[in-house]
Amino acid sequence: MALRTIEPQADSHFLSVEELRVRLRQVGDERYHHRHPFHLLMHEGRLSRGQLQAWALNRYYYQSRIPIKDAIILSRSDDPIFRRAWRKRVLDHDGDVTPEGGIERWLRLAEATGLSRERVIKCNEVLPGVRYSVDAYLDLVRNRSLLEAVGSSLTELFSRELISLRLGALRQFYPWLAGGLDYFEARLDQAPADADFALQYVAEHAHTRAEQELVVQALREKCDILWAQLDALYHAYVQPGWPPPGAFSPEEP
């Protein structure tokens, strides 16, 4: 239900794939959450165990909604070829013959911070601000065009770089987390493959410059959704450090 503002473009020519990629990359440079102060603190080793618990617990809600988001996208395509490609994402997160998927791996990360998986799975200590942001993502993929839904996944264009940086930082500064990093290891390969497919899709299915701009705008809104989750974490657990009534409080600061 978000109001959208499409910025007027100085020119209106149809973008080549390469130009489109540059436009998308530019959105990432400006708005992707690698620039968020919460992540900067994390990567400088300046978060406490309690703050990393809060991050793992809250981001679990995001992780748990990812295969639901992808199932919504699956449900919106009438093309079996698209669906066969896209359903990989559901398997990546839910697991296949074993539950060894992204959600299970994220739970092991949360356990490595010292939380019980039962506590994390309940989701009843998640910050409302995180919940609303994640739900806004489901809203976007449900109510916009399929083109925009796919476009919103393009943050994966930027995630490999962030995850590589993060893996190094987490190993260096939080060695007690070492047993919980499989999630990120797996995403190093999964995310770029997904991003390539999605980029190809939007390049082929945006038939006008206006449609290309809708893709850019969807990516921007997805960046806002990721950013807002970290704003909520920062407000609650870093500075001023006021979790709202009922939200998670770390046992150790």
Added chain:
Amino acid sequence: MALRTIEPQADSHFLSVEELRVRLRQVGDERYHHRHPFHLLMHEGRLSRGQLQAWALNRYYYQSRIPIKDAIILSRSDDPIFRRAWRKRVLDHDGDVTPEGGIERWLRLAEATGLSRERVIKCNEVLPGVRYSVDAYLDLVRNRSLLEAVGSSLTELFSRELISLRLGALRQFYPWLAGGLDYFEARLDQAPADADFALQYVAEHAHTRAEQELVVQALREKCDILWAQLDALYHAYVQPGWPPPGAFSPEEP
């Protein structure tokens, strides 16, 4: 789409109207946004003009969605008597033969802070966190039972007291706002009448203790929605004072 946790109740007897009112009041005491640090600063005269601009601009998005929220509730009732009573709310906000309703009054408040109405109406500088919170309110009234939708409006049980306090504080500390306070003046009478009707409705339509608990939970979630808006404002404009990419920045601090 929020996950909900209904706290187990020590007893499970059906509550009298008076007991239900006490339970609801208790939620308000603990969770209503009269306790939020942003409001405490406001009422102590410690917000700058720029911070009040940010508040007026962001809360405009909430105000602008209120009659949409009420139209959704209208659309969900098959009882003409209920709809006749509830549609008062749409008129209160949209105006009647003239546009002199709550939305117009809020715009005059925003203008009194020094913003142009065009800038406010555009909504393109609203914090994403505020937008997602407000949209979560629309989601609630659209996707839960009508009983819960009406229950979520019960924050109006507490608003008269907050508005009385606020009117005094705004007049005392921000005298340049004096021409913009009609919104709150009007709500002093509107809100209690609305709350009485909604309380009577939930008392008559919650037929089991479990349904009464759904009402309590809906009120709690509505409190979270109001609180999260102020968390986003506090993070962006008070401390640490980092608006997300693309959001409103006051011209004067």
